[in-house]
Amino acid sequence: MTDTKRPREPFAPWDRRSLPGLFDVDETAERIGYYKWVEIKLFEALGGWVATVPELDVKLRLGTHCYHHAWHAELFDKRLPELREMQTERLTVPPNDHMVEFFESMTEPEAAHLTIEKLVGVYRVLIPHKIAAYTYHRNGTSEITDMPTIRILDFILQDEFNDWREGEMLIQSMIESPEELERAMSHQTKLEKIMLAAGGIAGPGSIGDPYVEIVEKN
Amino acid sequence: MRKIFPAEELARDSRFIRQSNEQRMGDPRGARIAGGNAGDALAKLTPGLPNGPDRARALMHGIFVGEIQALEGAGRTCWDFELGDEAPLALKLDMARQCWDEARHCEISVVLAEHMGTELGEYAENALLYEAACNPDPVLRLTGVNRALEGLAIDVFNTMKEFGNMAGDPVLEFCEDWMLADEVTHVKMGSDWLRRLTENDKDRLDKALEFQKVVDRLFSFNGFRGEEDDSPIQLTRRFRELAGFTDEEIDEIADMSRDARSEAIT
Amino acid sequence: MVQVSVKPESFEMVLYDAAVIGEVVAEVAERLGVDEAITLNIDETSPLGRSKILSYDPIDLWVDGGALENTQRPRNFGQARSRDTIGRLLLRILDRRSGRFDDAPADDELDLSQFAAWDVHNVGRLERIGLGGQKKRRLYQFRNRHGFTDTADAAFEELWGSSELSWAEIERISVGCRP
Ligand SMILES: [Fe+2]
Numbered sequence A: 001m002t003d004t005k006r007p008r009e010p011f012a013p014w015d016r017r018s019l020p021g022l023f024d025v026d027e028t029a030e031r032i033g034y035y036k037w038v039e040i041k042l043f044e045a046l047g048g049w050v051a052t053v054p055e056l057d058v059k060l061r062l063g064t065h066c067y068h069h070a071w072h073a074e075l076f077d078k079r080l081p082e083l084r085e086m087q088t089e090r091l092t093v094p095p096n097d098h099m100v101e102f103f104e105s106m107t108e109p110e111a112a113h114l115t116i117e118k119l120v121g122v123y124r125v126l127i128p129h130k131i132a133a134y135t136y137h138r139n140g141t142s143e144i145t146d147m148p149t150i151r152i153l154d155f156i157l158q159d160e161f162n163d164w165r166e167g168e169m170l171i172q173s174m175i176e177s178p179e180e181l182e183r184a185m186s187h188q189t190k191l192e193k194i195m196l197a198a199g200g201i202a203g204p205g206s207i208g209d210p211y212v213e214i215v216e217k218n
Numbered sequence B: 001m002r003k004i005f006p007a008e009e010l011a012r013d014s015r016f017i018r019q020s021n022e023q024r025m026g027d028p029r030g031a032r033i034a035g036g037n038a039g040d041a042l043a044k045l046t047p048g049l050p051n052g053p054d055r056a057r058a059l060m061h062g063i064f065v066g067e068i069q070a071l072e073g074a075g076r077t078c079w080d081f082e083l084g085d086e087a088p089l090a091l092k093l094d095m096a097r098q099c100w101d102e103a104r105h106c107e108i109s110v111v112l113a114e115h116m117g118t119e120l121g122e123y124a125e126n127a128l129l130y131e132a133a134c135n136p137d138p139v140l141r142l143t144g145v146n147r148a149l150e151g152l153a154i155d156v157f158n159t160m161k162e163f164g165n166m167a168g169d170p171v172l173e174f175c176e177d178w179m180l181a182d183e184v185t186h187v188k189m190g191s192d193w194l195r196r197l198t199e200n201d202k203d204r205l206d207k208a209l210e211f212q213k214v215v216d217r218l219f220s221f222n223g224f225r226g227e228e229d230d231s232p233i234q235l236t237r238r239f240r241e242l243a244g245f246t247d248e249e250i251d252e253i254a255d256m257s258r259d260a261r262s263e264a265i266t
Numbered sequence C: 001m002v003q004v005s006v007k008p009e010s011f012e013m014v015l016y017d018a019a020v021i022g023e024v025v026a027e028v029a030e031r032l033g034v035d036e037a038i039t040l041n042i043d044e045t046s047p048l049g050r051s052k053i054l055s056y057d058p059i060d061l062w063v064d065g066g067a068l069e070n071t072q073r074p075r076n077f078g079q080a081r082s083r084d085t086i087g088r089l090l091l092r093i094l095d096r097r098s099g100r101f102d103d104a105p106a107d108d109e110l111d112l113s114q115f116a117a118w119d120v121h122n123v124g125r126l127e128r129i130g131l132g133g134q135k136k137r138r139l140y141q142f143r144n145r146h147g148f149t150d151t152a153d154a155a156f157e158e159l160w161g162s163s164e165l166s167w168a169e170i171e172r173i174s175v176g177c178r179p
């Protein structure tokens, strides 16, 4: 018979989650507001581009990915009130004006012959930056107090990796000449410069700061 | 990228040939619609008709291009409107969900076309569905597309499902069954949003219902879609009820079809 | 050159040219070894795809305008579709004249399955001499009349790939695979 009175540790020996995290409630809510804004802008753009892209496989992938990012926006939207933000629109904002400029540039291409540019903006610039910021957040936040955010980010990151891979393969399949490669690279550079100024999808500190500050000793 | 993207510019590869509405309606033999023809003697679309399989093939191609346009239309509704009272986030999320569904419907249709021996682009494409999706008012857009056109899709898919069942075609029946489930969801989205966004705006509600009627009428000529035994596409009461249509609304579509039919006969 | 007379000589509802149609009919006839005069009656008011043989000797054919139409461009003439339509009719005539089809029912007594089976055999032969094809379309029609089964598919392949079957053989294959 099981001895129901025998005490056990609340954390099993293999459960090494730790309490401290990088963000307090307000900081978490602020970052999630930025993420939500980015996801909305992205799903709107993907939806808009569907009609402008003649390549049938790309058209169908954009339609599919459009929903993935809408769902991410919905997950973040539901998380905000749990972080004491009842007016969710209040935090659904870009981290800075550079991010607004980034989306304006990313969504500029419309013509049917610009599929490479459309894909590069999303799959070579934006999504890698999203993966970076989400990973930093996921790994840095408290594994106990902020587990709901980690759970959301895990689901989302799974989508991001899959979508990134599909998008990257579409790009590779569309680049057939040095000129097209040049187009892809120069568009990427243009957008990366704006992203650099923005500091990442959540502004400066999107992926933390790895540099060590040296304090003068003498 | 512009807001409101014109139907004439919908991006297609070289396999697809566009037929304008003027060309379609201007065909002196009667406008063609969904594998049938306004001038045909009416007959329910079944495998037993001598040209049944070929009409089903043509209809399936019409469905395929309709799915592409439904995808494009739902995508544009995500983009064309600023987030806010005009287009709340929840509405846009529904439209994004519809994008995914329609993308799957395109994939299903491609497989079905292959199954039925139809090449992509084998028939002319008409952009009527997408045109309804260009309405500048999101409520009218959802009413014209989700309630009128996707309501028609419910009728068409159910007819095709029965066609597959009668022919003993497990692939067709299976695919139509799944698409029918999604389509009922999309029509319900249209019904729900129409109600929510026009709750305090009778004028907008009237305009939306009028727009729906205009679109419904386009597909009712000659009793093409109706409740008579020989209507090629059968009006589907049960699924329309699930999708938020009232009995009166279904009666109205049935009446519209009967009127169009008697007009064509006289 | 085979003499073809196309009726009507000009069209109001479709954008067809009787001379072009005559050339296509003559080309198909020559490929099939038919060298006698052919009359082709077209009902331009109908966009359907029906066709029939009004008379086997002399050759007098009737088609819906739709049977010659380009499905991508409604009201326009479609060469491939026309080759298929005319080819099937002429092969039926040649079959019936061969002695192998003396026991076949008259055209208007053939049921949908028999028609479908004979058509498969016709289109398979046409494809091999470079006149049309659309094998999968024919398979779909055949399955609708004979069932969506492996047995029906095997029967289809036999009809499609055989060179000159008799009516008795077509009938045996068709009946043998029906559910
Ligand atoms: Fe659909």
Ligand SMILES: [Fe+2]
Pocket (backbone or CB within 6 Å): B070, B102, B150, B182, B183, B186
């Ligand atoms: Fe739909």
